[in-house]
Amino acid sequence: MIRIENIHKSFDGKPVLRGISGTFEKGEPNLIIGSSGTGKSVLLKCIVGLIEPDEGHVYFDDKEFTNSNRDTKTEIRRQIGMLFQGGALFDSKTVEQNVMFPLDVLTKMPKAEKLDRVNFCLERVGLAGQNHKMPSEISGGMKKRVGIARAIVNNSSYLFCDEPNSGLDPQTSILIDELILEITEEYNITTIVVTHDMNSVLGIGDKIMFLYKGEKLWEGNKNEIMTSGIKEFDDFVFANKVMRKLREI
Known part of the structure; x- marks a missing residue:
């Protein structure tokens, strides 16, 4: 499990993350979604320690990571696997x-x-x-x-995937999603996937965090997408033609 508390990050005085908190559970894919520029990748980098947040804390199975000593950070980093956007x-x-x-x-x-x-x-x-x-x-x-x-x-113990389906055709994207899901469940690891691919959301979105302008506006699972009641989230989800058709059914 990974837990984040009140994560803030700004660049050149411009806020990118505004107090993000949440829990990412073991054994199921945890998705961070949102449009480009909403802070998804910055949040991922804050969690893994590639970027230092201005405020807030990150916990890996109750071990404080953000302000821990070098040895603790090294120990946690040894347990982290990363799948980068371009491979x-x-x-x-x-x-x-x-x-x-x-x-x-x-x-x-x-x-x-x-x-x-x-x-x-x-x-x-x-x-x-x-x-x-x-x-x-x-x-x-x-x-x-x-x-x-x-x-x-x-x-x-922890798998981070940054836009794993970027540049792939739909059929290959489904295979990658299924592989991520299988490995997460099989090895009972904590997986966080950053994506804007709605096919991935519908396929493996057991737990979803939606970011909008650096804030967490919605959290739920793929079965609750249709009834969020949040305009910004609906605008993002139903920008996809397939999703609009599903909504009409």
Whole structure:
């Protein structure tokens, strides 16, 4: 579980996050949604410690992270897996080397043990036998799956996904969503997904936080979307043609 309390962040005097609080539960995907520029990615970076919030606190399973000492932060960061928007693979490394990278940096595991773990994770994301391919030789969807394998290779307790379906076709996006859901449930990890893809929201939105101009305006699940009663949220949701048709049914 991850808990955030009263997170504020400004840049050059302009508020980007205005007192965001919430809880992200284990074993189910937690989605942060909203239009571009609403603070979704900034909030994610505050949670993982890439950006220091001006005010507020972040707790990982009741361990205070924001103002903790270096050792505590390092311990928590070892348990974090990240799936970046573009995949963020190393172009000069093979699939195997990309997935193994966190083990090289964070552990003293023997090489044979690392390879066993890499092969297990590649098989789990449907990429068994793709070890020696370069990123330039695989599709966008495969790159995202490599990114997921790398994110979980260190037995992560927390998985963060920043726009995991960006640049993917609808069919591949569904496969990535299903994989994120399966891994979250199977390993009982705390997963936070930043997205503006309504297909993802309807598919895996067990818990959803909606940001608008740096504030949390709505929180609920995919079954409660149609009855939010909040204009700004409705405008965001029903900007999608498919969603408008569903509303009319």
